[in-house]
């Protein structure tokens with residue numbers, strides 16, 4: 001499946017920080033090293049006093065390294081709310097690697113035409129490998145791709161229990177298959193649809209993973225109870241007012257009877273899973 005062709009200047013035109021440079025300045029060379037972001041503050045691995053921010057990072061904090069043509073997209077939504085607070089507190093860390101810095105020639109080209117012809121452009125293997133090999137990769141290397149294995153809660157849990165992960169955000173028609181294979185990447189899909197790039201998919205994977213890291217969510221119980229934790233969708237929620245537009249809260253939830261409430265939630269979770277996700281229901285029953 002193909003989008004309209006995306007030219008090699010896609011990133012340069014949309015992201016001023018990625019504009020091709022004639023001769024890399026000292027700052028540009030420094031930028032070739034991964035930058036680390038804590039909340040809204042980006043920190044580069046130099047010996048400058050601002051690196052004192054590094055001290056806010058908890059020892060062995062989960063590390064997300066993101067290879068992208070649009071580093072300015074990160075942390076984006078991950079810098080807000082619970083994930084943003086956890087980032088600022090150093091419970092996890094973010095390295096942004098600008099693929100453009102590893103581009104070739106005057107224009108720092110990162111892509112080229114597809115072998116065998118066809119629409120669009122393909123991210124070059126030599127550019128991607130140079131960006132990957134510039135720093136040790138934490139955990140598995142994930143290539144976001146619509147043809148990858150579908151992402152799910154079990155995958156997020158497994159990722160959260162490791163040291164971190166590296167995310168390669170594709171653009172154009174995708175990534176040269178040779179670097180995917182040579183670097184042992186896992187191709188992972190967010191779902192059966194095609195987005196313009198891997199950045200939003202990477203954010204979704206990071207968000208789902210980071211919230212499983214201990215202390216990121218205030219209430220650990222909520223992770224235990226939520227959808228997919230036990231192979232079922234979650235039961236519906238209600239809150240005040242007790243009567244809204246003529247609709248009442250199910251009586252059992254107001255009964256204060258914990259065993260009956262638990263049983264009701266279990267039955268609702270089973271009913272919803274059977275109705276909406278027969279695939280999950282069959283898997284739970286071992287069919």
Ligand SMILES: C[S@@+](CC[C@H](N)C(=O)[O-])C[C@H]1O[C@@H](n2cnc3c(N)ncnc32)[C@H](O)[C@@H]1O
Pocket residue numbers: 001002003143144145146147168169170171172173174175188189190191192193194195196197198199201
């Ligand atoms: C326009 S898409 C390429 C689509 C590719 N030509 C295809 O038909 O499978 C560009 C990039 O967006 C990312 N992407 C798009 N949809 C995705 C999805 N559902 N899950 C994960 N990544 C996705 C991938 O990184 C991909 O390389």
